[in-house]
Amino acid sequence: MPPPRHPFRAGFRDCxxxxxxxxxxxTLFGVVARDAGLDLVQVMSMSVIVIAGASQFTAxxxxxxxxxxxxxxxxxxxxxxxxxxxSAALVPHLGAAxxxxxxxxxxxxxxxxxxxxxxxYEESPEMTVSQKLxxxxxxxxxxxxxxxxxxxxxxxxxxxxxxxxxxxxAVPVCFIALLAPLLRSLxxxxxxxxxxxVTVAFAWLPWNLGLPIAAIAxxxxxxxxxxxxxxxxxxxxxxxx
Amino acid sequence: MIGAGEFxxxxxxxxxxxxxxxxxxxxxxxxxxxxxWLLLHLKYVGVAVFxxxxxxxxxxxxxxxxETEAPRVIAALLAxxxxxxxGPVGAITAGLAALYTAQALL
Numbered sequence: 523m524p525p526p527r528h529p530f531r532a533g534f535r536d537c538x539x540x541x542x543x544x545x546x547x548x549t550l551f552g553v554v555a556r557d558a559g560l561d562l563v564q565v566m567s568m569s570v571i572v573i574a575g576a577s578q579f580t581a582x583x584x585x586x587x588x589x590x591x592x593x594x595x596x597x598x599x600x601x602x603x604x605x606x607x608x609s610a611a612l613v614p615h616l617g618a619a620x621x622x623x624x625x626x627x628x629x630x631x632x633x634x635x636x637x638x639x640x641x642x643y644e645e646s647p648e649m650t651v652s653q654k655l656x657x658x659x660x661x662x663x664x665x666x667x668x669x670x671x672x673x674x675x676x677x678x679x680x681x682x683x684x685x686x687x688x689x690x691x692a693v694p695v696c697f698i699a700l701l702a703p704l705l706r707s708l709x710x711x712x713x714x715x716x717x718x719x720v721t722v723a724f725a726w727l728p729w730n731l732g733l734p735i736a737a738i739a740x741x742x743x744x745x746x747x748x749x750x751x752x753x754x755x756x757x758x759x760x761x762x763x
Numbered sequence: 764m765i766g767a768g769e770f771x772x773x774x775x776x777x778x779x780x781x782x783x784x785x786x787x788x789x790x791x792x793x794x795x796x797x798x799x800w801l802l803l804h805l806k807y808v809g810v811a812v813f814x815x816x817x818x819x820x821x822x823x824x825x826x827x828x829x830e831t832e833a834p835r836v837i838a839a840l841l842a843x844x845x846x847x848x849x850g851p852v853g854a855i856t857a858g859l860a861a862l863y864t865a866q867a868l869l
Contacts, residue, residue: 599780637809
């Protein structure tokens with residue numbers, strides 16, 4: 523795919539479908555946080571300072587259960603550890619950008635911008651660093667204002683949303699929507715299966731520790747599958763039947 | 764009820780910690796070239812992390828007190844299938860539509 527002529531607009535457009543997910547997810551956070559007894563300023567501060575929904579839910583739930591602050595903090599940080607892997611995966615693409623731009627990209631790093639941007643970078647490898655950066659910020663121009671705005675809307679609406687809507691299901695559906703387009707080769711499929719199996723096998727571990735174990739096992743499985751397929755293709759090409 | 768002191772210390776520490784995680788490699792490594800074996804593994808970060816987030820949220824959701832419910836499992840499988848063929852919008856629409864339909868029927 524050739525590089526987009528307007529990278530910012532292309533990023534904006536490619537991230538637009540995730541509006542469907544970010545709206546319920548952030549609204550839900552506003553509702554849940556008010557329910558936990560936070561005031562409007564607290565709810566909004568948390569969403570602006572942290573912008574990482576899954577960890578915000580984790581931290582709130584634990585504080586509400588009466589867990590000590592450091593336990594809630596460690597659990598929430600464990601949920602966010604996956605972003606260290608995103609950060610590493612973005613280095614080949616955005617590593618050459620100025621420090622300030624990298625810091626802003628780091629603050630805005632969420633699952634959506636990471637998944638959509640990396641997919642595009644791999645499809646259009648000839649994009650320049652500046653084009654990649656504009657594309658990334660285009661993605662976040664969709665997600666970020668909605669994240670803030672709908673947290674506020676949820677906090678204002680409070681309990682007006684019935685639990686029967688099962689809005690919490692928006693969270694896994696969001697991750698499925700991010701995952702499906704990435705499953706484009708056999709090694710990718712193998713990695714995803716390994717991740718799911720290891721997650722179930724290690725579900726008994728405390729503090730979300732199953733997540734990093736599953737992720738590392740799946741990355742090794744994907745990489746090994748790719749190397750195996752490449753070796754087999756070379757062997758076939760080397761000795762024609 | 765969550766105390767103000769607890770809330771603010773948690774939020775500020777979580778905000779700072781999360782930023783440092785996000786900035787880690789991108790900030791430290793900058794333009795330096797990563798070794799080939801690492802690049803090979805990093806290609807699989809997305810497909811390695813998302814299933815590990817999806818599976819527990821579908822099988823043991825907090826909203827049901829950790830009980831597995833058939834409508835959620837069916838809706839998730841359908842969302843994956845439709846997502847493979849029709850992309851993110853398909854996955855989202857199919858997932859939520861299937862959940863409401865299954866909840867109404869089962």
